[in-house]
Amino acid sequence: MAPPPSPASKLRAMLANEKEIIVCPGVYDGFTARLALNAGFEVLYMTGAGTTMSKLGHADLGIATQTDMVSHASMLASLSPSTPLIADADTGYGGPLKDQVVNKRCGHLKNKELVDLDTWISRIRAAVMAREESGGDIVIIARTDALAGQGYEEASKRLRAAVEVGADVAFLEGVRSVEEARRFCGEMSGVPCLYNCVPGGVSPVLSVKEGRDCGFRVVITPTLALGAVFESVSEAYRKLLEEGDTERDGVPVRRLFESCGLEESVEFDVRAGGKLYENGV
Template identity: 55%
Template structure:
């Protein structure tokens, strides 16, 4: 049985988590190899690749629709490859174009090892869901994106979880957003994602209105959505809760403080404070140093035989 469990694909594992009525899926927001490794070390069942974090870390730009399919796919593939036993849900933004591009994006995310993704109904030149002034495509174009995603998945003969996200709440209101999500689910999306939930009551309502479909909550600290703990989200009916800013905020604060200290004092202080005095080696251990050495030695390599 253990051997069979080892053969479960990431998407199979994600679907099992989705079918577990006692569980809410926590998606810690990661945006590069190091933050992904840290989350893996913490023992999460699932990872979430934030599009905003990917855009900022990979391009040094804000989340304004500038990341391309290649940017997002390559980043997602790298993160997914770090531990194939842990499913990755990745942002797919708008699908990067018309139906042909959406289909291509789905196929490439599958090939990259991504277990699930969310796709939204903003125009291609999108912006972060917690900024103002978002523009949406028509209902017809939105449904074409979902059909393209579902058809592309079927064409590959392989699986990936499709999460339909709408940003319609802010400009078109709850009923329109609900209609768009219901339509996407009817077309074959596996889960729904109402971006920018404005109250806890609204969160409970969207879960009830879409039941029994699983619903995702985007917990953006400082955004338009009130704070939910994972337990609160579960009690309100959500199946997923993702935290895109989990690593971004702490990294920004700590690195900004370290840069300020270096600029003002001409010294770094103890930049590895909290790593038991082991310096960079502790970080390398988080990123698989021990496993890399063991692999090399098992293959007959000599370079790391006596350690590092």
């Protein structure tokens, strides 16, 4: 029997289908990843900003380490090993993906500093070489933040160069208009392009349909869960502090546990011959 396709090969197959747009909800911990999987999403996006905020309680200013990111990505990937996970890697920690200097900052903040073009290309090349030497099939998404400070021509030149040395997807951060989005996707000549949808940032908030119409093949929503949690949890905590409201009609704890695989875990233990849960939980 042939082994099942790897997550990377699944993602490559999806990218090869030019009629499809890949929608990736931003997840930042095990709980939001579970909720995204329960909703039926086929690809997840591990947001670097969300990882920094959830693990460290700080804004996205490049303070998360490689260990933070790798351990977090490993945990999220383990929840559904067959599901592709697109993972932020900040400036690459000496390797791939972004062209900001250390310490980087969120692409929708101001005054970002960039490395030169040669350093940028060497980071992409390092990622490609690492992929080849490991025998893996990781999909490399090349991101540039050059648009804000160095203009469209420099940003597109960087991404075209990244694709020439082996990157698979082009990610132009901070797109400023629908017209610029369409121009970028058209000029990349069939290379899959990724759109970063961040409300309140520098880019227009596009629906999935609008993103597809512009020519994007991947849409990520890094702050979608963060925003929902910020609003709902802030309000719940305010009510508790100011009104003593303990959410009498809140979500039952068992339902919360079930959203994170309670029944599946119990069933697995029983099938393996375990006795701890044979009478239920």
